[in-house]
Amino acid sequence: MIDSRDPVRLTRRGALAALAVGAVGVTAAACSKSDNGGSSTGAAASESAEPTAEISYLPKSDSDANPSPTAEFAVKVSKGQLNPDVKLTNARGTVVTGALSEDRSTYTVTEPLGYGGTYTWSGSAIGEDRKVVPIEGTVTTLTPQEQVNVVVNIADGQEVGIAVPLILKFDSTVSDKKAVERALTVTTTPPTEGSWAWLPEDNGSRAHWRSKEYFAPGTKVSMRAKLYGLNHGDGAYGAADVTSDFVIGRSQIVKADATSFKIDVMQGSNVLMTLPCSYGSGDLDRNVTRSGIHVVSEKHEDFYMSNPAAGYFNIRERFAVRISNNGEFIHANPETTGVQGSSNVTNGCINLSLDNAQQYFNVAIYGDPVEVTNTRIPLSEADGDIYDWTFSWDDWKAMSALEGEVTSSTAPATPSNAPQLSGISTTPPAPARQGPTG
Numbered sequence: 001m002i003d004s005r006d007p008v009r010l011t012r013r014g015a016l017a018a019l020a021v022g023a024v025g026v027t028a029a030a031c032s033k034s035d036n037g038g039s040s041t042g043a044a045a046s047e048s049a050e051p052t053a054e055i056s057y058l059p060k061s062d063s064d065a066n067p068s069p070t071a072e073f074a075v076k077v078s079k080g081q082l083n084p085d086v087k088l089t090n091a092r093g094t095v096v097t098g099a100l101s102e103d104r105s106t107y108t109v110t111e112p113l114g115y116g117g118t119y120t121w122s123g124s125a126i127g128e129d130r131k132v133v134p135i136e137g138t139v140t141t142l143t144p145q146e147q148v149n150v151v152v153n154i155a156d157g158q159e160v161g162i163a164v165p166l167i168l169k170f171d172s173t174v175s176d177k178k179a180v181e182r183a184l185t186v187t188t189t190p191p192t193e194g195s196w197a198w199l200p201e202d203n204g205s206r207a208h209w210r211s212k213e214y215f216a217p218g219t220k221v222s223m224r225a226k227l228y229g230l231n232h233g234d235g236a237y238g239a240a241d242v243t244s245d246f247v248i249g250r251s252q253i254v255k256a257d258a259t260s261f262k263i264d265v266m267q268g269s270n271v272l273m274t275l276p277c278s279y280g281s282g283d284l285d286r287n288v289t290r291s292g293i294h295v296v297s298e299k300h301e302d303f304y305m306s307n308p309a310a311g312y313f314n315i316r317e318r319f320a321v322r323i324s325n326n327g328e329f330i331h332a333n334p335e336t337t338g339v340q341g342s343s344n345v346t347n348g349c350i351n352l353s354l355d356n357a358q359q360y361f362n363v364a365i366y367g368d369p370v371e372v373t374n375t376r377i378p379l380s381e382a383d384g385d386i387y388d389w390t391f392s393w394d395d396w397k398a399m400s401a402l403e404g405e406v407t408s409s410t411a412p413a414t415p416s417n418a419p420q421l422s423g424i425s426t427t428p429p430a431p432a433r434q435g436p437t438g
Contacts, residue, residue: 053080053127057137066142068237069113070229075135076106077125086123086135090114112229115237116143145235148172150227152244154366159249162216163295164367165388166209166223166244174205175233177401181207183230183238189220197388197399200381210388210396214369219248252363254330254370256350258289261341263330263350265360272363275356276341278333280348285377286310287347292379293389294323294370299361310347319357323350323370325384330370332357 058074059067067073073096075086081104088096088109096119097111113119123135153167154160166186174180181196186209188194193212198205209223222245227238252272255264258279265272280289286309299321306313307327320331326348333351340351352360369389372379379390388396397403 049129051127051131051133052129053125053131053133054078055125055133055135057121057139059139066140068229068231069115069117069141073109073113073119073139074106075121075123077133078105080125080127080133081105082107082135083124083126083132086121086125088119088121090117090119113141115141115147117141142237144237146172146237147239148174148227148232148236149239150225150242152223152225152242154244154246156243156245158246159365160246161296161365161367161369162214162248162251162253163293163369163389164215164248165295165386166221167386168207168225168242170205170207172204172232172236173201174207175236176231177205177207179230180227180232180238181401183226184209185224185226187222187224190216192216192219192221195397195400195403197391197396198401199399208388212393214251214253215248217248217251221246221248248367249365252365252368254360254368256289256370256372257374258291258344258372259374261344263352263360265363273356273359275352275360277330277356278336278340278346278351279344279372280375281345282376288377289328289344289346289348289350289372289375290324290326290377290379290383291372291375292387294328294372294379295386295389296321296323296364296366296368296370297325297386298322298366299364301361307347318354319352319361321361321364324379324386326382328383330357330360330364 054077056076056078058072058076073088075082082100083104084100086098086100086107088098090096090113096109096113098107098109100107107123118138118140121135121137121139125133125135127133149171151169151171153169154164168184177198181198184196184207186194188211192215194209195212196207196209198207200206215221223243225242228241230238232238251266251268253266255266256277256279261278262274262276264274280287282288299319300317302316302318303320304314305317305320305327306315317329318332320329322329328348328350330350330352332354333346333349334354336345336351337353339345340353379387381387381390391399
C-alpha cells in the first residue's frame with residue numbers, strides 16, 4: 001500500500017521509523033484496516049507512538065533540595081543511546097567537562113560545579129525505535145550559608161623535622177567533625193601509624209594529624225582534604241580542597257636537660273654539638289622552661305620581643321628558634337653568657353652565646369623535636385599551638401572525631417600572657433598555603 005502523504009514532505013524521522021519497521025511490520029500494515037475503512041501505514045503508526053528512549057538525570061530533577069556542587073551530575077538513557085552532542089553548560093555558556101560512557105548510555109560531569117550556579121542540559125538521544133529525544137533541563141546548586149576556608153601548615157615540597165604534626169586550621173567552627181575527618185586522607189611512604197585529633201577551638205577549629213612515634217627520616221607524606229562541597233554542619237560548606245605533599249628530613253633531636261645547663265643537638269645517634277646554656281630561673285611559674293616535647297615552629301635571625309610581665313619591651317634578640325607559643329625560644333642572649341653552662345637565670349627561654357645560637361639556628365628546621373626535661377612545670381595546652389606530644393597515644397586517638405569524644409573546651413593557640421614579637425622580623429617564616437578550589 002502506498003502512503004498518501006507527499007513523499008517530498010516526509011520527515012527524516014518518519015523515514016527512519018518506516019525503515020525500522022522491517023519486513024514483518026510491512027506485512028501487518030498491509031492487512032490492517034483504519035476506522036474509516038482505509039488502511040493505516042507502518043510509518044504513521046510508528047510516528048504516533050511514544051518514543052522508546054527513557055531519559056533520567058542525576059541528581060533527580062524532582063528533588064526539593066539544591067545539590068552540592070560535588071554531587072554526581074549525569075544524564076542516562078535506557079532503550080537507546082546518547083548522542084555526542086550531550087553537554088552541561090553554565091550561565092556564561094561555558095561547557096562543563098564531562099565524559100560519555102563507552103556504551104553511550106551515560107554522560108557524567110567530571111569536574112566540580114560552582115556554588116549557587118544554574119546549569120543547563122542540552123543534546124539528544126536516539127531510541128531503539130530510531131526516534132530522537134531531546135536532552136533538556138536545568139539544575140541549580142546550593143548556596144552555602146557560610147564557606148569555610150582552611151590553611152595547612154606545611155607547603156608542598158617542604159622538608160620538615162621528625163616530630164612535625166600536620167595542622168589544618170579552619171577559619172570557622174566545624175560542627176560536623178566526623179564528616180570532615182572522613183574527607184581527610186594521609187598517605188605515608190613507608191607506612192606510618194598516625195591519627196587525627198581535634199584540638200580546642202581557637203577562632204575556628206583545628207585538626208592535627210600526628211604520627212604515633214617520630215617519623216622515620218625520608219618518609220614521604222601526602223595529605224588530601226576533599227572539603228569543597230562538603231557539609232561542615234550548620235549550613236557551612238568547604239570553600240576549597242587542600243593538599244600537602246612533603247618529606248621528612250634528617251633525624252635531629254635537641255636533648256635539653258635543665259639540670260645539665262647545656263643542650264645536646266643529636267643527629268641520629270651522634271652528638272652534632274653540645275652547647276652551654278641557661279634555662280628558666282624557675283622562681284616564678286612564668287619563668288619555668290616547660291618540660292616535655294616541644295616542636296620547632298619558626299625561626300628568626302633578628303627580631304624584637306616584648307614581655308610586659310617581665311618588664312621589658314622591644315628587646316632585640318638574635319638567632320631565635322621558637323619552640324612553643326608561650327614565648328619559649330632557643331636564642332642568643334649576651335647578657336647571660338657569663339652563667340651559661342652553670343646557672344639557670346632566664347625568663348623561660350634557653351639562652352646561648354651569639355656564636356652557639358647561630359650554630360644551632362643554622363641546622364634547625366620546622367618540626368624538629370626539643371625534649372626538655374627536669375623542670376617543675378610540664379608543657380600543656382596552656383602553652384599554645386603545638387603541644388601534640390604531651391598526649392599518650394591512646395589519649396591522642398581518643399580525640400579523633402571518629403574514635404572518641406572531641407573536647408569542647410577552648411584554649412588559645414597563643415596564650416594571652418605570652419611574650420610577643422614586635423616590629424618586623426628580617427626573616428619571616430614562609431606563609432601557610434591554601435590549596436586550590438576543587
